[in-house]
Amino acid sequence: MLSADNVKKKAKALGADIVSIGSIDRWEGAPRQMDPRQIMPEARSVIAMGFRVMRGSLRGVEEGTFFSNYSSMGYGGLNWLYMPMVSINLAKHIEDRGFEAVPYGHLSPWRAINNDGSLRDRSRPAGHGKAAPDVMVHLRIAAFLCGLGEIGFSKIFLTPQFGPRQRIGILITEAEFEPDPIYDGLQLCDRCLECVKACPIGAFDPQKTVKVNLAGREVEWMDLDLAACAMAFRGAQIDDDVDEEDSYVNHAGHRTRPGWWSPFKKKPGNIYTHGQAICGARGCMRACMINLEERGVVENQFEKPFRRRKPWSVDWTAEPPESEDPVKDWTPQSENIK
Numbered sequence: 001m002l003s004a005d006n007v008k009k010k011a012k013a014l015g016a017d018i019v020s021i022g023s024i025d026r027w028e029g030a031p032r033q034m035d036p037r038q039i040m041p042e043a044r045s046v047i048a049m050g051f052r053v054m055r056g057s058l059r060g061v062e063e064g065t066f067f068s069n070y071s072s073m074g075y076g077g078l079n080w081l082y083m084p085m086v087s088i089n090l091a092k093h094i095e096d097r098g099f100e101a102v103p104y105g106h107l108s109p110w111r112a113i114n115n116d117g118s119l120r121d122r123s124r125p126a127g128h129g130k131a132a133p134d135v136m137v138h139l140r141i142a143a144f145l146c147g148l149g150e151i152g153f154s155k156i157f158l159t160p161q162f163g164p165r166q167r168i169g170i171l172i173t174e175a176e177f178e179p180d181p182i183y184d185g186l187q188l189c190d191r192c193l194e195c196v197k198a199c200p201i202g203a204f205d206p207q208k209t210v211k212v213n214l215a216g217r218e219v220e221w222m223d224l225d226l227a228a229c230a231m232a233f234r235g236a237q238i239d240d241d242v243d244e245e246d247s248y249v250n251h252a253g254h255r256t257r258p259g260w261w262s263p264f265k266k267k268p269g270n271i272y273t274h275g276q277a278i279c280g281a282r283g284c285m286r287a288c289m290i291n292l293e294e295r296g297v298v299e300n301q302f303e304k305p306f307r308r309r310k311p312w313s314v315d316w317t318a319e320p321p322e323s324e325d326p327v328k329d330w331t332p333q334s335e336n337i338k
């Protein structure tokens with residue numbers, strides 16, 4: 001029988017780490033461009049799933065030696081590979097029982113609106129009362145409305161299982177399920193502002209906040225300078241005085257140079273469209289995770305603390321340290337492989 005319990009068990013068996021269900025009435029008053037009913041007018045339920053970012057995927061970033069794993073296995077690979085497999089298979093499970101299901105996953109590149117909510121000039125509504133395509137359901141808000149956890153002061157989604165360490169995917173369906181309550185457990189965000197202190201570009205403004213009413217609850221997060229974050233996330237900072245030769249030009253025409261939080265001269269290529277997480281979410285993910293783990297409010301506990309050494313930074317004005325163990329002095333095992 002298709003029940004909330006059955007569908008949650010199935011989602012977990014398929015690979016979701018956490019699952020929660022929200023009834024569609026919780027989207028009452030949602031902006032048209034973010035309303036799941038614009039996609040499926042007869043939708044009755046939204047299923048939110050969390051896919052954990054392995055703490056190990058952040059290890060190489062923390063050590064300053066291995067960044068591609070967070071970018072791919074902890075980010076793009078989860079969003080573009082793992083999550084669609086689970087969502088599609090869960091949608092099959094529901095559709096095999098006679099109810100339409102949209103395996104929404106993570107589709108933001110097609111969305112009709114910019115990060116600030118303004119319409120991009122790329123599409124127009126197909127009729128009166130319709131949103132411009134593509135509608136973008138706000139995934140963190142959806143996860144909140146489904147009861148998966150809370151939205152932290154940094155706007156990162158926090159769960160009692162993994163703190164800030166997950167990606168969110170949803171599925172919209174005409175099947176009606178018993179909804180989960182909106183999260184009312186242990187408060188996860190204690191407004192420690194560790195995310196603010198550790199953000200390399202100062203993207204957060206704790207004095208300027210955004211307040212929204214979600215299904216009768218007031219939720220508040222800090223204003224985030226998304227343009228600054230987008231640059232810093234890729235390891236760069238704007239410096240129009242830098243030599244043209246040494247710089248690379250960003251999409252807005254500014255010259256940039258690597259920041260102290262990036263060991264890369266230029267951003268490496270993307271992997272699964274997302275391979276650019278050079279910042280490694282220094283503030284919003286890693287500093288937050290350290291705070292939540294130290295307070296003992298996350299269920300996924302580890303034998304050793306995450307931070308084991310002084311955080312690194314790169315001095316781009318100094319000569320690079322010499323490698324003490326260059327590869328040329330090593331006899332690769334591959335010589336023995338025929």
Ligand code: SF4
Nearest residue numbers: 152189192193195288
């Ligand atoms: S670092 Fe602190 S203030 Fe920022 S989201 Fe996490 S718990 Fe909240």
Ligand code: SF4
Nearest residue numbers: 199229232279283284
């Ligand atoms: S990803 Fe990095 S730059 Fe962006 S808000 Fe988080 S810590 Fe700051």
